[in-house]
Amino acid sequence: MTQQNIKQLETELWDAADDLRANSKLTAAEYKDPLLGLVLLRFAQNRYEDAKIEVQNNLPINPRTGEKREANKEDYTAAGAIMLPEKAKYDYLANLPESEDIAQAINNAMKLIEAEYPDLEGILPKSYQEFDDKLLRDLVRVFNKDAVKNAKGDVFGRIYEFFLMKFSMQGAGAQEGGEFFTPPSLVNLIVNFIQPNHGIVHDPACGSGGMFVQTAHFIKDHDNKSVNEAITVYGTELKSNNTRLAKMNLAIHGIEGKIIESNSFYSNPHNLTGKCDFVMANPPFNVDKIDAKNKFLADDERLPFGAPLTGKGTISNGNYLWMQYFHSYLNETGRAGFVMASSATDAGNAEKRIRQQLIETGDVECIVAISNNFFYTRSLPCHVWFFNKGKKTENKDKVLMIDARNTFRKVSTTINDFSDDQLEGLTAIINAFRNNDVTLSCHPEPVEGAVENAWLKTHFPKGKYQDVEGLCKIATLEEIKEQDYSLTPGRYVGVKIDIDMDFDYKGRMQTIHTELAQLNTEANTLMQQIQSVKL
Numbered sequence: 001m002t003q004q005n006i007k008q009l010e011t012e013l014w015d016a017a018d019d020l021r022a023n024s025k026l027t028a029a030e031y032k033d034p035l036l037g038l039v040l041l042r043f044a045q046n047r048y049e050d051a052k053i054e055v056q057n058n059l060p061i062n063p064r065t066g067e068k069r070e071a072n073k074e075d076y077t078a079a080g081a082i083m084l085p086e087k088a089k090y091d092y093l094a095n096l097p098e099s100e101d102i103a104q105a106i107n108n109a110m111k112l113i114e115a116e117y118p119d120l121e122g123i124l125p126k127s128y129q130e131f132d133d134k135l136l137r138d139l140v141r142v143f144n145k146d147a148v149k150n151a152k153g154d155v156f157g158r159i160y161e162f163f164l165m166k167f168s169m170q171g172a173g174a175q176e177g178g179e180f181f182t183p184p185s186l187v188n189l190i191v192n193f194i195q196p197n198h199g200i201v202h203d204p205a206c207g208s209g210g211m212f213v214q215t216a217h218f219i220k221d222h223d224n225k226s227v228n229e230a231i232t233v234y235g236t237e238l239k240s241n242n243t244r245l246a247k248m249n250l251a252i253h254g255i256e257g258k259i260i261e262s263n264s265f266y267s268n269p270h271n272l273t274g275k276c277d278f279v280m281a282n283p284p285f286n287v288d289k290i291d292a293k294n295k296f297l298a299d300d301e302r303l304p305f306g307a308p309l310t311g312k313g314t315i316s317n318g319n320y321l322w323m324q325y326f327h328s329y330l331n332e333t334g335r336a337g338f339v340m341a342s343s344a345t346d347a348g349n350a351e352k353r354i355r356q357q358l359i360e361t362g363d364v365e366c367i368v369a370i371s372n373n374f375f376y377t378r379s380l381p382c383h384v385w386f387f388n389k390g391k392k393t394e395n396k397d398k399v400l401m402i403d404a405r406n407t408f409r410k411v412s413t414t415i416n417d418f419s420d421d422q423l424e425g426l427t428a429i430i431n432a433f434r435n436n437d438v439t440l441s442c443h444p445e446p447v448e449g450a451v452e453n454a455w456l457k458t459h460f461p462k463g464k465y466q467d468v469e470g471l472c473k474i475a476t477l478e479e480i481k482e483q484d485y486s487l488t489p490g491r492y493v494g495v496k497i498d499i500d501m502d503f504d505y506k507g508r509m510q511t512i513h514t515e516l517a518q519l520n521t522e523a524n525t526l527m528q529q530i531q532s533v534k535l
Contacts, residue, residue: 006155009147010162016142018166024135028170033244035139036163037125040248041109042143043156044082045090047254050152051081073116080254088112094144102136103128123247157213157253164208164245169415181207182282182339183374185417186384187214190280190337192427193366193386197223198230199277202329204264205322206235209246211280213253233257234270265321266296273301276329278336285341285382287318302328305357308350319344320354326387327358333390335365342369342381345487356485359477362396363387366430369489371405373416381405383489392436397477400433401489402426403470407455425455429472432465440465469494 001009021031055075059068076083086092088109096105110124128136161184168181191214203211212235216227223230233255237243243261250257260269265287291297292307292315308320315321319341326336345367347355358364365388372379404426408416418426428440440460459468467473473492483491 001151001155006158009151009155010159013142013148013159014163014166017139017163020135020138020142024132026131028167030130032167033125033241034128034131036160036245036248037110038106038139038143039156039160039163040124040252041088041093041106042090042148043160043252044084044088044113046149046151046156047081048076048084048089051076051079054079055081082113082117082251085112085116090140090144094140098137102133102140103131106136106140120247120251123244125244154253160249160252161210161213164210164249182210183417184210184214185423186282186339186370186374186382187211187280188423189368189384189418189426190339191215191218192423193384193430194278194280194335194337194388195222196231196278196280196335199232200234200272200275201231201278201280202234202270202272202276203279203281204236204325204329205281205283206237206246206259207242207282209235209249209257209259211282212246212255212257213249215278215280216253216255227254228256234272235259236262236264236267236269238263264325265290265318266294268300268302272329274328274331276331276334278334279326279329279387280337281322281326282339283318283322285319286343288316290315290318290321304328305354306350308354310350317347317351319347320351323358323385324354327361327363330363330387330389334387335390336385336387338385340383340385342383342488345383352485355487359399359480359485359487362391363389364399364487365391365395366400366402366433367487367489368402368426369405371408371416373414374408379414383487385487386430388434392434394436395433398433399475399477399480399487400430400472401475401487401492402429402472403489403493405490406470419455421453421455424453425459428456429465433474438464438466467493 017035021028021035024031052071055071056068059071059075061068071083073083087105093102093105093109096102106128107126110126114121114124131139164181165184187210190211195218196215197219201212201215203209206212212233215231215233219225219227219230233250235246235257237246237259238261240261243259246259250259258270262269264283292309292313297303297307302325303321305324307315308317310316322338323340323344326338330336344351344355364385366386368384368386370382370384372381374382404422407418407422407426409419409422411417432438432440440456440463456463459471460466470493473489473494475492479492480486
């Protein structure tokens with residue numbers, strides 16, 4: 001199935017499912033988990049059918065009887081599939097007679113799977129009795145079309161991610177407003193920059209697990225090796241519903257990992273300090289009301305530079321707790337990439353002190369400024385930070401500043417993202433900096449004869465890295481000190497002013513001056529009229 005076919009299928013399935021919800025009494029938030037549960041069931045049978053041939057071929061033959069033994073759960077797990085009981089198969093549910101209770105049958109299917117796979121216990125949705133019978137049967141049919149039944153590979157993973165994105169755009173996280181989902185462009189930027197292809201990968205605010213999923217895609221695309229052999233993933237998530245989404249997401253994509261529901265501010269449940277090869281996160285910004293007197297926080301080994309306390313002994317903002325946690329999780333060569341509020345690059349007082357200490361470690365590698373409208377439910381700008389404890393010695397006193405606020409593709413009036421060209425181009429810049437190589441390449445390692453993209457040619461016509469006004473600059477520690485330890489890229493890259501030689505600036509200024517004079521005259525006349533009125 002081509003990428004275009006997959007996109008078409010995603011859209012068709014979403015439109016059909018969303019139309020059914022629109023004609024029901026259910027909100028997007030009420031609909032989200034049960035719908036995603038059906039996606040998982042359909043995917044589970046597709047994967048089961050694919051794996052069945054492989055499992056049968058690999059079963060050992062009993063030398064005494066000359067017959068193959070019966071397949072078991074472990075055989076299917078090794079093949080990346082769930083061994084489904086008969087009444088948990090999607091075909092069974094799709095063919096259920098009208099006289100039988102479809103909601104009860106689906107709830108039972110979920111229970112049967114959880115009974116076989118303890119990691120999913122209590123995770124799968126079992127509230128299908130809240131659906132109207134006709135709505136539920138129609139919804140089951142949506143995912144039983146031939147195009148869906150015959151879908152192979154990671155198509156269902158793509159569909160699951162697509163549905164998560166669409167629910168996020170609807171604000172279907174209830175009061176969280178879609179906090180469970182980080183936009184793909186930002187996830188891709190982080191993954192492309194830190195290149196997480198081995199070892200321990202940790203997300204301490206993992207939402208629905210999108211960072212892990214994109215890491216799996218990266219490994220498959222670049223290394224052609226088994227994801228579960230290459231990495232071990234650990235996630236922490238505060239909210240119960242998000243934890244369930246993350247576990248389902250990993251199951252959909254066949255990723256083995258440990259997701260724990262816990263508050264990362266006051267706990268380190270995986271005990272990963274100093275052990276991580278990669279840390280990725282989109283934590284909640286500007287969290288207040290953090291308990292500065294919490295015993296765990298007071299003795300936390302993840303805070304080598306101390307908590308950002310105010311003069312009153314409180315913590316008014318959690319941003320610099322997160323940043324220290326991310327830095328402390330890394331091993332001696334680890335890399336981190338995370339989304340952060342724009343205010344953090346210039347924050348003062350205790351936060352400035354911590355930022356200075358982080359900079360002086362030499363581990364801050366890159367800061368990327370992002371424009372508005374990358375998030376689906378909020379329009380705020382942000383920065384993406386990158387740490388690298390394995391920086392080359394000659395880069396220890398340097399930070400790559402990228403101002404990407406003018407680098408985006410307009411998807412709609414309220415949503416921006418990166419085009420493939422732009423994302424590859426930004427990746428080429430970090431690769432050139434990291435490798436101390438002026439040659440720009442979209443690949444982690446320079447590839448001879450690689451064809452570069454149009455975005456790169458526009459900004460770097462000679463195919464070589466150089467500081468570009470308004471876009472990027474390699475800032476030295478001395479320059480950062482001169483800027484009072486600010487990490488705002490705009491302070492370093494400057495502003496590129498493009499002059500349109502065909503535009504009549506002089507004539508336009510004369511017109512503006514004429515309009516201003518007319519408005520001033522009208523204002524004076526109005527003022528005189530007001531003053532002439534006797535009170």
